[in-house]
Amino acid sequence: MSPSGIEQSGVFTAVWWIVAVMSVIAAILVVHLTDILKAALALVGVFLGVAVFFVMLNAELLAAIQVLIYAGAISILIIFAVLLTRDIQQGNPSNKLRVPALLLVGILLAVLVFVVLNSEWGLLREAQLAQETQARVAEVYSNSTPGIARLLLRDFVLPFEMVSVVLFAAVVGALALLRER
Amino acid sequence: MVGLEHFLTLSAIIFVIGLYGVLTKRNVIAVLMGIELMFNAVNVAVVAMSKYVVPQALVNNPAATGEELVNKVLTGQVFAVMVITVAAAEAALALGIVIVIYRMRQTADVSEMSLMKH
Numbered sequence: 001m002s003p004s005g006i007e008q009s010g011v012f013t014a015v016w017w018i019v020a021v022m023s024v025i026a027a028i029l030v031v032h033l034t035d036i037l038k039a040a041l042a043l044v045g046v047f048l049g050v051a052v053f054f055v056m057l058n059a060e061l062l063a064a065i066q067v068l069i070y071a072g073a074i075s076i077l078i079i080f081a082v083l084l085t086r087d088i089q090q091g092n093p094s095n096k097l098r099v100p101a102l103l104l105v106g107i108l109l110a111v112l113v114f115v116v117l118n119s120e121w122g123l124l125r126e127a128q129l130a131q132e133t134q135a136r137v138a139e140v141y142s143n144s145t146p147g148i149a150r151l152l153l154r155d156f157v158l159p160f161e162m163v164s165v166v167l168f169a170a171v172v173g174a175l176a177l178l179r180e181r
Numbered sequence: 182m183v184g185l186e187h188f189l190t191l192s193a194i195i196f197v198i199g200l201y202g203v204l205t206k207r208n209v210i211a212v213l214m215g216i217e218l219m220f221n222a223v224n225v226a227v228v229a230m231s232k233y234v235v236p237q238a239l240v241n242n243p244a245a246t247g248e249e250l251v252n253k254v255l256t257g258q259v260f261a262v263m264v265i266t267v268a269a270a271e272a273a274l275a276l277g278i279v280i281v282i283y284r285m286r287q288t289a290d291v292s293e294m295s296l297m298k299h
Contacts, residue, residue, distance in 0.1 A: 016183045020191050027195050030214055031202035043214050046195070050221045053188070057232045059258050066224075069265055074217065074272050081210055081276040085283040087290075094205045095292065101204040105197045112193035116186055123185065124235045124254070130244035136251045137239075141232070147255045148262065150248065156259055163266050170270035177277045 016056060023049030040078050047071040058141045061148060188229035196222035209279050209289050213272065220268045224261040231257025 026045035033039040047070040054063035124137070140147045152160050195218055202215025236253040239245060283289050 013183055016187070020187075024191070024194055024198070027198040027218055030218060031198055031206065031211070036208055036211060039211060039214060043217065046218060046221060050225055053191075053225050054228060056183075057188070057228050059228050059231070059261075062224075062228060062258050062261055065262065065265060069269050070217075070221070074269055077273055077276050078210065078214065078217075081279055084280050085210065085289040087208070087288070095207045098205050101201055104204070105201045108200065109193060109197045112197070113190055116189040116193065121185055121230075121233070122235050122240065123233055125233075128243055129235070129239060130246075132246050133239065133244055133251065136246050137254055140251055140254060144255055144258060147252045148258055151252055151255055151259045152262070154249070155253075159263055163263055166267055167270055170274050173274050174277055177274075177281055 012056070019049050019052045023053075036082050037079070040075070040082050043078065044071055044075045047075065059144060061145045185229060185233040188233075189226055192222045192226035192229070194222075195219075195225070207291050209282075209291055209294070210276070212291065213275050213279070217268065217272065220264060224264055227257040227260050227264075229257075231255060231260075 023046055026042045026049065029042040030039045030046065033042065047066065051063045051066040051071065054060070054066055129137070199215040199218030199222060202218065203212050206212050206215065231254060236256060238250045238253045242250060245251060279289065282294065286293070288294075
């Protein structure tokens with residue numbers, strides 16, 4: 001269901017593999033590095049890799065939001081907090097649960113990959129859709145921002161308003177943290 | 182050829198790496214970074230499904246051309262927008278709490294914070 005058939009090309013696959021390997025290496029560095037500031041910078045690398053995946057998935061608005069909010073605001077918050085809670089001798093060690101956690105995580109990964117590879121996904125390119133429906137779907141993908149706006153304000157208006165309430169609660173909570181006793 | 186399974190497997194890998202970080206790290210901020218990794222993995226999975234999987238509304242009417250039904254293919258992206266918003270609010274508040282606790286106890290170690298009383 002691509003407007004231009006771009007994911008059939010070898011360049012797309014090569015770029016996907018390069019960005020995927022780099023994102024996974026950055027994620028491993030986040031949980032493995034002892035210096036927590038370097039771990040925070042590796043986390044920024046993961047955020048940017050995810051933004052590239054969003055562009056590859058025809059979600060350009062979401063890629064822009066990801067860069068702005070994750071690689072922009074949340075990364076700065078994390079680095080701020082790291083610099084304010086610096087524990088020079090300790091660094092960022094692991095606790096005693098390394099081997100059981102590794103086992104649990106390995107089992108969970110095996111289960112997830114098994115489910116992903118053996119599920120009957122109702123793929124869009126295999127569904128028997130009418131010709132005009134396919135054209136409309138390709139049009140929606142190629143210009144996703146009005147589609148997301150309409151979904152947010154018509155079908156998903158209730159979650160949209162609830163997210164406003166969540167943000168309001170976050171602001172009130174942050175002010176409560178700053179209150180002088 | 183990159184298909185849905187590639188994106189979902191990648192999402193699963195990043196998710197379990199984040200889970201490992203949450204379970205084993207002793208610094209509170211490292212635990213929060215693991216949680217952010219899990220959020221991002223879920224976003225990738227949901228947006229990949231929005232791109233590759235046919236929504237039920239179009240399975241029920243295969244010849245639909247109206248806007249309300251065709252727009253449903255973008256449901257995954259709307260979900261990801263909600264997740265990003267809530268994750269941003271939660272990260273801001275959690276980091277604020279970490280800074281306040283550090284000021285009071287001079288430590289950012291999870292194993293020292295097991296009691297709420299000082």
